[in-house]
Every structure is written in structure tokens, then in C-alpha cells.
Amino acid sequence: MAGIIVAFPKIEDGRNIRNILTRSGFQVSAVCTSGAQVLNQADSLGSGIVVCGYRLADMLYTDLYENLPRYFELLLVASRTRWGDERQEGIICVPMPLKVRELTSALAMMEEQMARRRRQRRRQPAARSQEDQSAIDEAKAILMERNNMSEAEAHRYIQKCSMDSGNDMAETARMIAVMMNGDA
Numbered sequence: 001m002a003g004i005i006v007a008f009p010k011i012e013d014g015r016n017i018r019n020i021l022t023r024s025g026f027q028v029s030a031v032c033t034s035g036a037q038v039l040n041q042a043d044s045l046g047s048g049i050v051v052c053g054y055r056l057a058d059m060l061y062t063d064l065y066e067n068l069p070r071y072f073e074l075l076l077v078a079s080r081t082r083w084g085d086e087r088q089e090g091i092i093c094v095p096m097p098l099k100v101r102e103l104t105s106a107l108a109m110m111e112e113q114m115a116r117r118r119r120q121r122r123r124q125p126a127a128r129s130q131e132d133q134s135a136i137d138e139a140k141a142i143l144m145e146r147n148n149m150s151e152a153e154a155h156r157y158i159q160k161c162s163m164d165s166g167n168d169m170a171e172t173a174r175m176i177a178v179m180m181n182g183d184a
Contacts, residue, residue: 003048004107005041007032007064008077009057017051017077017103024104035059039067047071047118049110051103054078065091073110077103132170139173142180 004021006028008014014031021028029048030041034057038050050072052061065074065088076083079096092110094102128136136158143154162172 003027003029003045005030005032005038005045005048005050007035007038007050007052007056009033009053009055013053020100020103021051021107024100026104026107033057035064035067038064042069042072047114049073049075049107049114051075051077051107054082061091062088071114073114075103075106075110128170132168135170135177136173139176139180142177146180 004026006014006017006021008017011031011033014033018028018031029045030037032038032041036058038052038056042048042050046069048071050064050068052064052074054061054076056064061074061076061078068074074091076091076093077096077098078093083091083093092106094106136155139158140151140154143149143157144151147154149157158169158173158176161176162169165172165175167175
């Protein structure tokens with residue numbers, strides 16, 4: 001679940017929104033009145049959603065959005081006249097007067113999108129370091145030379161050995177290189 005920060009210039013408004021969200025099953029991490037407070041809280045959370053009004057004590061929502069950490073999104077609660085022509089990509093808007101169902105459904109949608117992006121980032125394989133890639137390339141070259149394998153066969157062999165042993169490919173490639181060079 002994403003960390004939610006509620007930010008309105010009047011602390012009572014922020015607390016009221018927090019209470020609505022809490023009753024609806026959302027976990028609110030902080031209630032703030034200024035953009036500086038929001039940015040401080042956001043740095044400690046790492047990712048999440050900021051629910052805020054058009055203007056905070058020290059900045060507009062656009063300034064806040066530009067300064068938020070990378071994995072934060074913004075849900076603006078303001079009258080349509082405030083954001084009608086100024087809609088910015090990446091900012092979701094909920095009109096005033098506020099309807100609880102609109103607020104909670106927008107927030108739920110944003111949390112689901114964040115969870116989906118997090119899953120996609122986890123599925124992407126981590127980039128290998130140059131050192132690890134060199135070890136794999138060296139092991140493939142040895143297997144190709146000594147066992148007359150194609151590059152694809154050598155790669156599959158290292159991959160299979162890696163899966164069988166439970167080590168990553170680079171570690172397996174290093175072991176293969178040591179064993180094969182020990183035979184020379």
C-alpha cells in the first residue's frame with residue numbers, strides 16, 4: 001500500500017480528509033500544511049500519493065509536484081475553475097465540493113497503478129555489471145572452444161548450471177572458468 005500524505009493549508013481540512021480516508025480503509029502517513037513538510041515526509045517514505053489542495057502555506061500544487069520524489073503522485077482536490085485549463089500530466093484532480101466516493105475511487109485507482117508499476121519494475125531483470133558480463137562471456141568462450149558449442153548452447157549450459165546450483169549466472173560462469181582452466 002502506498003504512503004499517503006494529506007496536505008491542506010488549514011490543518012482542520014487536512015484532518016477531515018485524513019479521517020475520511022482512514023474510515024475508507026486507507027493508511028494516511030502524515031497531515032501537512034506546507035509544501036516543505038510534504039517534501040520532508042515524502043523523502044522518508046520513498047513512494048506514495050500526496051492528496052492536496054490548490055495552494056499550501058508556501059507553494060502551489062504545481063510547485064509541489066515538480067519537487068516531489070520520483071515515485072510520488074499527486075491528487076489535487078480543488079474547484080474546477082482552479083485546474084480547468086491548467087491540468088498537468090501526472091496529476092489527478094477531484095473537484096470541490098468533495099464527494100467521498102470520488103475521492104476514494106480516485107485514490108484506489110492511483111494505488112493500483114502504483115502497485116502495477118512496482119510489479120513491472122520488479123519483473124525487469126537487473127542489469128549486469130561489466131565484470132559479471134565479462135565472466136559470462138569468458139566462460140562461454142571457453143565452452144565454445146573446448147566443447148565445440150555454439151554461443152547459444154554455451155549460454156544455455158551456463159544458465160542450466162546456474163539454475164541447478166542456485167547461484168547467479170556470473171558466479172556459475174566464474175566456477176566454470178576455474179574448472180575448465182584447471183584442466184588445461
